[in-house]
Amino acid sequence: MLHLPDAPDQRLPLYQRLKDAFAGRIAQGEWRPGAAIPPEGELAAEYGVALGTVRKAIEGLVQEGLIDRRQGRGTFVRKADFTNALFRFFRHTQDGQPMRPTGRLLARRTGKAGTRAGQALGLSADAQVLWLTRLRLVAGEPLVVDDIALPLPAFAVLADVPPADFGGLLYPLYERAAAQMVARAREHIAFARADAVTAKRLGIGEGEPVIAIERIAFGYDGAALEWRLSYGSAERFSYDIEIR
Amino acid sequence: MLHLPDAPDQRLPLYQRLKDAFAGRIAQGEWRPGAAIPPEGELAAEYGVALGTVRKAIEGLVQEGLIDRRQGRGTFVRKADFTNALFRFFRHTQDGQPMRPTGRLLARRTGKAGTRAGQALGLSADAQVLWLTRLRLVAGEPLVVDDIALPLPAFAVLADVPPADFGGLLYPLYERAAAQMVARAREHIAFARADAVTAKRLGIGEGEPVIAIERIAFGYDGAALEWRLSYGSAERFSYDIEIR
DNA sequence: CAGTGGTCTAGACCACGGG
DNA sequence: CCGTGGTCTAGACCACTGG
Numbered sequence: 001m002l003h004l005p006d007a008p009d010q011r012l013p014l015y016q017r018l019k020d021a022f023a024g025r026i027a028q029g030e031w032r033p034g035a036a037i038p039p040e041g042e043l044a045a046e047y048g049v050a051l052g053t054v055r056k057a058i059e060g061l062v063q064e065g066l067i068d069r070r071q072g073r074g075t076f077v078r079k080a081d082f083t084n085a086l087f088r089f090f091r092h093t094q095d096g097q098p099m100r101p102t103g104r105l106l107a108r109r110t111g112k113a114g115t116r117a118g119q120a121l122g123l124s125a126d127a128q129v130l131w132l133t134r135l136r137l138v139a140g141e142p143l144v145v146d147d148i149a150l151p152l153p154a155f156a157v158l159a160d161v162p163p164a165d166f167g168g169l170l171y172p173l174y175e176r177a178a179a180q181m182v183a184r185a186r187e188h189i190a191f192a193r194a195d196a197v198t199a200k201r202l203g204i205g206e207g208e209p210v211i212a213i214e215r216i217a218f219g220y221d222g223a224a225l226e227w228r229l230s231y232g233s234a235e236r237f238s239y240d241i242e243i244r
Numbered sequence: 245m246l247h248l249p250d251a252p253d254q255r256l257p258l259y260q261r262l263k264d265a266f267a268g269r270i271a272q273g274e275w276r277p278g279a280a281i282p283p284e285g286e287l288a289a290e291y292g293v294a295l296g297t298v299r300k301a302i303e304g305l306v307q308e309g310l311i312d313r314r315q316g317r318g319t320f321v322r323k324a325d326f327t328n329a330l331f332r333f334f335r336h337t338q339d340g341q342p343m344r345p346t347g348r349l350l351a352r353r354t355g356k357a358g359t360r361a362g363q364a365l366g367l368s369a370d371a372q373v374l375w376l377t378r379l380r381l382v383a384g385e386p387l388v389v390d391d392i393a394l395p396l397p398a399f400a401v402l403a404d405v406p407p408a409d410f411g412g413l414l415y416p417l418y419e420r421a422a423a424q425m426v427a428r429a430r431e432h433i434a435f436a437r438a439d440a441v442t443a444k445r446l447g448i449g450e451g452e453p454v455i456a457i458e459r460i461a462f463g464y465d466g467a468a469l470e471w472r473l474s475y476g477s478a479e480r481f482s483y484d485i486e487i488r
Numbered sequence: 489c490a491g492t493g494g495t496c497t498a499g500a501c502c503a504c505g506g507g
Numbered sequence: 508c509c510g511t512g513g514t515c516t517a518g519a520c521c522a523c524t525g526g
Contacts, residue, residue, distance in 0.1 A: 013494080013495060013496090014495075014496070015495075015496085036511095039510075039511060039512080040511085040512070041510095041511090049496080049497085050496060050497045050498065050499095051497090051498080051499090052495095052496070052497070052498085053495085053496060053497080055512090055513090056495085056496090058512095069511095069512065069513090070504090070505085070511090070512080071503070071504050071505080071511070071512045071513060072503070072504035072505040072506080072510080072511050072512065072513095073504080073505060073506085073511065073512080074510090074511060074512075075511090075512075184486070184487065185486075185487050186484070186485070186486050186487075187484070187485050187486075187487060188482070188483070188484050188485075189481075189482070189483040189484075189485070190481060190482045190483070191453065191455070191478040191479060191480075191481040191482075209435065209453040209478060211435070234435040234453060234478070235435060236435075237433075237434060237435040238432070238433070238434045239432070239433040239434070240430070240431070240432050240433075241430070241431050241432075241433070242428065242429075242430050242431075243428065243429050243430075243431060244308075244309035244324065244427070244428040244429070257513080257514060257515090258514075258515070259514075259515085280492095283491075283492060283493080284492085284493070285492090293515080293516085294515060294516040294517065294518095295516085295517080295518090296514095296515070296516070296517085297514085297515060297516080299493090299494090300514085300515090302493095313492095313493065313494090314492090314493080314523090314524085315492070315493045315494060315522070315523050315524080316491080316492055316493065316494095316522070316523035316524035316525080317492065317493080317523080317524055317525080318491090318492060318493075318524095319492090319493080
């Protein structure tokens with residue numbers, strides 16, 4: 001029978017400590033994304049708690065989007081899928097059909113994080129990071145340009161990956177090449193005007209309205225893994241939200 | 245002992261039917277916003293189910309934002325509070341302090357809904373609605389202008405309410421004057437450019453960038469109560485979001 | 489102090505998915 | 508068919524709130 005870590009406040013509800021223990025096993029890579037975790041009954045026996053308590057802990061993780069449950073099949077560590085994360089904000093349809101974007105790496109270098117990216121990543125402004133500049137296109141038209149900062153040495157291997165590998169989604173690449181898994185992200189959206197460089201990349205005029213999206217992506221352990229600043233033409237901006 | 249409605253599919257889980265029954269009592273006005281609902285044990289006895297089933301039903305309603313629970317106090321029907329709903333999107337601070345906006349009614353008339361508002365409200369384009377145009381200001385500066393459509397005859401009394409009453413929040417006014425309660429809303433956000441009328445109202449130049457927010461507000465029974473289209477200067481647009 | 493929701497347990501049976 | 512998660516029950520005790 002396993003024991004819960006001692007560190008967590010003993011006054012915390014049992015199901016909370018259990019939830020944290022489960023999250024830890026995911027963060028440590030013991031339970032891998034896409035794979036099933038042990039059945040409820042087994043976990044209950046392992047930790048010596050009631051089934052209902054395990055269920056409540058698991059429910060919490062489902063709530064947080066860390067895992068999925070499927071009746072009759074099992075409970076699975078969720079593979080974060082940001083396929084359409086940025087494109088929730090920008091129209092990218094043609095003839096009513098959503099188009100899959102392609103990516104092109106414009107630049108890649110190692111350098112200082114600077115204050116903005118450094119603070120977001122929990123690093124000093126002088127810390128070395130890997131900088132990527134990427135353009136994403138739909139049907140040959142530029143849609144969004146990203147400046148991305150990745151901490152070193154965790155992402156060092158990406159400095160040697162062929163540029164062609166950056167054509168698709170980046171997060172699967174992070175996982176494949178650098179063993180870094182993104183669990184969630186936070187974004188800030190604001191209006192801006194294109195500077196000369198951004199305008200040229202997007203194929204619009206300098207000073208034209210753009211939407212700026214600043215994103216910080218976090219791993220399963222809560223650490224910041226990636227900072228990015230994206231620009232897209234304001235004309236294509238579109239977003240839906242439910243409020244209560 | 246109360247009975248669950250017969251109509252809902254008997255194959256639905258008990259806690260689901262129970263949840264619907266509770267939602268119905270809120271929609272019918274039997275359980276009023278701000279008031280406490282009966283304690284769990286009482287509900288369990290009334291319906292002849294276990295306490296855990298009642299808890300699960302209530303949890304679902306909490307999830308949906310219809311009610312709030314507070315340990316030691318009770319379970320309360322949530323009063324929808326959209327105090328800052330629009331202002332989550334626009335900066336309205338001065339010296340770092342958030343400012344409370346004031347409202348001014350610019351126009352009020354009865355007329356056809358038109359296709360856009362009509363469709364949103366589930367009415368024909370020819371249906372009569374009450375149209376409001378309202379300007380919201382912060383520190384004397386125009387921030388947002390709203391065009392609002394309200395179905396008739398439900399909101400007829402608002403045609404005779406003194407314009408000064410539209411200075412604050414509208415939803416409490418709807419509740420007070422027309423007995424219409426807003427439970428939730430859906431919004432669509434997009435970029436646009438100010439037409440002559442909007443520009444003048446916002447005190448900006450024609451063709452200047454604006455953010456357009458289209459909102460449909462729903463009552464506790466799920467019916468559309470209000471359609472509104474708001475414009476604010478894009479320069480002040482700012483929004484945060486968590487994604488996973 | 490009494491009453492409320494919050495936690496935890498133990499166990500029965502159902503519904504779904506895949507071999 | 509078996510193993511999984513899903514539903515439901517019954518009851519004990521804890522923790523918070525307000526008078």
